[in-house]
Amino acid sequence: MLSPQPLRNGETPSPHPRISAPHFHSTLSVQKLRRFNSLILLLRLLAFCFSLSSSIFMLTNSRGSDSPSWRDFDAFRYVFAANAIVAIYSLLEVAASAWEVLKSATIFPEVLQVWFDFGHDQIFAYLLLSAGSAATALVKTLKDRDTCRSFSAFCLQSDIAIALGFLGFLFLGFTTLLSGYRVVCFVINGSRFHL
Amino acid sequence: MLSPQPLRNGETPSPHPRISAPHFHSTLSVQKLRRFNSLILLLRLLAFCFSLSSSIFMLTNSRGSDSPSWRDFDAFRYVFAANAIVAIYSLLEVAASAWEVLKSATIFPEVLQVWFDFGHDQIFAYLLLSAGSAATALVKTLKDRDTCRSFSAFCLQSDIAIALGFLGFLFLGFTTLLSGYRVVCFVINGSRFHL
Structure with missing residues (x-):
């Protein structure tokens, strides 16, 4: 139902995005955008660290x-797989976010x-929550x-490992809100630049 | 970071929302809105039916x-509680949606x-998924x-009961997408009317 947006590559923001706007406004917008992108980068970095730690803790849980x-239990295998997938995804997204902060351009076309x-953040947040909940129930029965x-x-x-996975979910959940906001x-402005 | 929106009660749509727009366009918009709200109503009704069935199936699972x-297992109590909460929430939302379809007005102020x-759909979708995953892991160990x-x-x-809960999650997840779109x-138009 959304009106189709034209494909456009990320471009460096114009120093004068609105001719009628005073200079301090555009500077403020660029500063805000940089702070917003840095926050996303930080959250993605945290999600990466926690999901990677979770998968490593689970992978080494054998004596x-x-x-x-851990291989004997489906729920633990699920935790490992989910966290490993999210760690790989988050690493790629950290690289994309760092690129965006440094170059002010998106890797793929903006739309x-x-x-x-947003789509991947949402689905992977569901995946991490589901894996964590399943493993929590299993640990409860083991206890x-x-x-x-x-x-x-x-x-x-x-x-x-499960607690680290839930922390990963928490940061990915916050990232979902920010990427939803983007x-x-x-959709409002035809560009992610205008906050 | 969103600019504050003025509080406004839901009003009946004006027969001429845009003076410059031709008549067929406004009729189309109203038709689209009605269809959109009816779809939300249908999805909420399905979410209600499945979460209610799930909680009843779990509640009567004792011989x-x-x-x-079911009371002996934390994960089953979690499934019952989560589905009962979602059933109550969905029932209230069904009433609100039916009111909106019939009266073309929201119960609370629109914003x-x-x-x-959107907020409650998202949180309750997480809740149902988490409960379903935990109970699935428990059933696996019981088997x-x-x-x-x-x-x-x-x-x-x-x-x-678990399968019905997952179906409830599915319909609530779709509803989350639609309420997110609303x-x-x-945010775009200052009104949920303009699709």
């Missing part, structure tokens, strides 16, 4: 053949970039059984 | 003292209504144990 391994970011009494280090490391800005 | 009960709908062999009806009914329309 020989006489101890349980594609804002919708791509009710003898597993966690016999192998407390295994359960502790699982807990840490979509709104784009 | 005497010698059989396991409050669009943001309230690995003897519980599901001895009490297959209990596990089957749990499966049905927010965009409101």
Whole structure:
């Protein structure tokens, strides 16, 4: 139902975006945009760090053949896969955001970039939440059984991996709000520049 | 960072919203709006039906003292609570949507209504997904144990309740997209009317 927007590559913002606007306004807009993009970059960096840590904690949660391994449990495999996918996605998005902060240009055409970011942020936030919830329920049942009494280090490391995954979800959730806001800005003005 | 919008109560759309626009255009807009609101109403009704069914299926999943009960498992209590909350919320939203379709006016002031709908849709979609994922992981462990062999009806009914909850999440997720689009329309035009 949205009216189609023309494809356009990200361009450097004009020093005089509105001829009638006074100079201090355009400077303020550029400053605001830079601060906004830096905030997105920071959130993506945090989401990357936490999801990478979560997947590494889960991957290394195995202590020989006489101890349980994360590979034996579907929910733990789900946590590893979800966090690894989000870590790779976040790393690419960190690179794209850093490029945008430095060069003031998007890598893909602008319309594609804002919708791509928002759509993927939303879906991956669902994925991380789903994996974290499933693994929490599994750990709860392991604690009710003898597993966690016999192998407390295994359960502790699982807990840490899950908690890190939830923190990753939290930062990705905040990023979703900001990338959603960028979509709104784009739909309103035909450009992500005008805040 | 959004510029503040003036509070305004929902009003009936003017028969001539734009003086310069030809008559067929305004008629088309009103028709489109009615169709859009009817679609939201339908999705909310479906979300209500599925989340209510899910909570009832879970609530009745108990067969005497010698059989396991849903109350013994945190994840099943979570599914019941989440689906009951969403069913109540959806029922209220169905009433609000029906009111809007019939009277062409929102119950709350317009700015409050669009943001309230979108925010709650998003949070409750997360809630349903989280509950469904946790319960799926629990059922998986119950199936690995003897519980599901001895009490297959209990596990089957749990499966049905969880599946109904996921369907509720699906329809609530679609509603989130539409209510998000309504927010965009409101931010663009200062009214949810102009599609």
